[in-house]
Amino acid sequence: MSNNVAVIDYGMGNLHSVAKALEHVGALKVEVTSDQATILAADRVVLPGVGAIRDCVSELRQLELDQTVLSLVNELPLLGICVGMQMLFEHSEENQGVDTLGLFPGQVRYFGDQLQEADGSRLKVPHMGWNQVTQTIDHPIWHRIEQDARFYFVHSYYASPEKSGQTAGRCHYGVDFAAAMIRDNVFATQFHPEKSHTNGLQLLRNFLAWDGRW
Amino acid sequence: MPLAKRIIPCLDVDNGRVVKGVQFENIRDAGDPVEVARRYNEQGADEITFLDITASHQERDTTLHTVERMASEVFIPLTVGGGVRTVSDIRNLLNAGADKVSINTAAVFNPEFVGEAADRFGSQCIVVAIDAKRVSGPGEPERWEIFTHGGRKPTGLDAVAWAKKMEDLGAGEILLTSMDQDGVKSGYDLGVTRAISDTLHIPVIASGGVGNLQHLADGVLQGGADAVLAASIFHFGEYSIAEAKAYMAERGIEMRL
Numbered sequence: 001m002s003n004n005v006a007v008i009d010y011g012m013g014n015l016h017s018v019a020k021a022l023e024h025v026g027a028l029k030v031e032v033t034s035d036q037a038t039i040l041a042a043d044r045v046v047l048p049g050v051g052a053i054r055d056c057v058s059e060l061r062q063l064e065l066d067q068t069v070l071s072l073v074n075e076l077p078l079l080g081i082c083v084g085m086q087m088l089f090e091h092s093e094e095n096q097g098v099d100t101l102g103l104f105p106g107q108v109r110y111f112g113d114q115l116q117e118a119d120g121s122r123l124k125v126p127h128m129g130w131n132q133v134t135q136t137i138d139h140p141i142w143h144r145i146e147q148d149a150r151f152y153f154v155h156s157y158y159a160s161p162e163k164s165g166q167t168a169g170r171c172h173y174g175v176d177f178a179a180a181m182i183r184d185n186v187f188a189t190q191f192h193p194e195k196s197h198t199n200g201l202q203l204l205r206n207f208l209a210w211d212g213r214w
Numbered sequence: 215m216p217l218a219k220r221i222i223p224c225l226d227v228d229n230g231r232v233v234k235g236v237q238f239e240n241i242r243d244a245g246d247p248v249e250v251a252r253r254y255n256e257q258g259a260d261e262i263t264f265l266d267i268t269a270s271h272q273e274r275d276t277t278l279h280t281v282e283r284m285a286s287e288v289f290i291p292l293t294v295g296g297g298v299r300t301v302s303d304i305r306n307l308l309n310a311g312a313d314k315v316s317i318n319t320a321a322v323f324n325p326e327f328v329g330e331a332a333d334r335f336g337s338q339c340i341v342v343a344i345d346a347k348r349v350s351g352p353g354e355p356e357r358w359e360i361f362t363h364g365g366r367k368p369t370g371l372d373a374v375a376w377a378k379k380m381e382d383l384g385a386g387e388i389l390l391t392s393m394d395q396d397g398v399k400s401g402y403d404l405g406v407t408r409a410i411s412d413t414l415h416i417p418v419i420a421s422g423g424v425g426n427l428q429h430l431a432d433g434v435l436q437g438g439a440d441a442v443l444a445a446s447i448f449h450f451g452e453y454s455i456a457e458a459k460a461y462m463a464e465r466g467i468e469m470r471l
């Protein structure tokens with residue numbers, strides 16, 4: 001399978017890491033691009049995301065890439081990362097409330113300033129560091145990754161899906177939240193595979209091998 | 215399934231080489247930054263911090279190039295600090311492959327810069343580095359002040375209040391270095407670490423003074439730190455990251471093993 005990957009660039013900064021990680025695990029060619037034709041001509045697509053969601057969504061809309069992303073459903077394997085996953089929900093509480101792309105029914109919520117574990121211990125926000133991900137479905141993207149493996153997270157908002165069948169992985173930090181989502185050929189992670197060492201690189205390798213079916 | 219506490223080896227880089235001094239003097243060479251980072255990555259480091267201590271601006275390109283090489287080979291989070299003064303400094307470092315940037319002196323002289331940086335790039339990538347020194351005498355209520363210029367210049371700013379202000383402006387994390395302790399290997403200043411960690415909602419990285427593995431564990435257990443940073447105990451082969459993690463896990467600390 002040829003492996004040309006388009007990483008969608010909507011002007012929000014560091015895409016170097018994800019591009020380098022994809023090259024490291026064997027992508028033939030990685031193009032960081034905002035060009036619709038280039039995106040549609042790729043074998044697979046990555047929607048990264050960093051920073052404030054309002055800016056991410058508005059940049060994406062300005063470049064008319066929101067419809068491009070939605071048009072990829074049932075077309076090409078698509079991997080959303082971090083805010084790139086959150087944008088696929090319907091709505092986020094961040095920035096006084098932002099309507100997002102609506103591929104996954106559900107909300108993105110704030111962890112809160114008073115986040116606690118069940119035993120009363122105080123939790124810092126952002127949720128920053130290595131936490132365990134429970135795989136809730138069998139999926140090619142989880143291939144050769146151990147159950148409850150740790151991945152690197154950094155976020156203050158978490159996704160709360162409406163349809164439990166669309167959750168591919170779960171994490172817990174004061175609350176249970178979606179660490180990974182799945183729908184058709186779309187897989188999305190709250191954590192950063194490109195920053196998650198061996199487990200993350202394996203996930204990206206699996207993404208390069210995935211035909212979009214499961 | 216709690217979040218793991220992090221071990222962060224720190225690379226002080228001068229003109230493209232890792233160096234480590236005692237209380238910011240007596241610099242010793244500890245190798246090529248990319249080689250060193252790769253070794254720590256293999257040993258299971260949770261993040262890497264790269265502090266550019268090059269004095270001259272002309273060497274900035276060397277730093278960006280080193281960051282680029284590091285980010286192409288090391289797939290864990292990378293924080294870069296040292297001389298970050300402008301929005302374009304931040305953009306250049308992020309574009310070179312840094313995941314977070316650490317702002318130190320510029321925050322003291324222009325606190326709004328932290329707010330501007332957080333608005334532009336998101337709090338998740340803005341670390342504020344604080345150099346604190348104990349200024350209270352024996353028997354007095356404990357008090358720490360912010361110092362600049364490698365611990366030489368007092369600012370009159372209370373360290374705990376300052377850290378809180380940085381959080382309010384949008385910092386995503388605090389890198390707290392206790393200057394009295396730095397490089398002298400007698401352990402973190404647990405008092406200021408605890409005071410700041412208890413006051414803030416954002417994660418705090420303890421730094422400065424690690425001489426053995428117990429100091430790392432104490433930073434978490436007594437100081438309440440979310441991550442512990444050390445340099446020389448790792449650079450000169452006294453301990454590996456894996457040994458440090460095993461030790462901390464034995465003390466009941468949640469670690470990524």
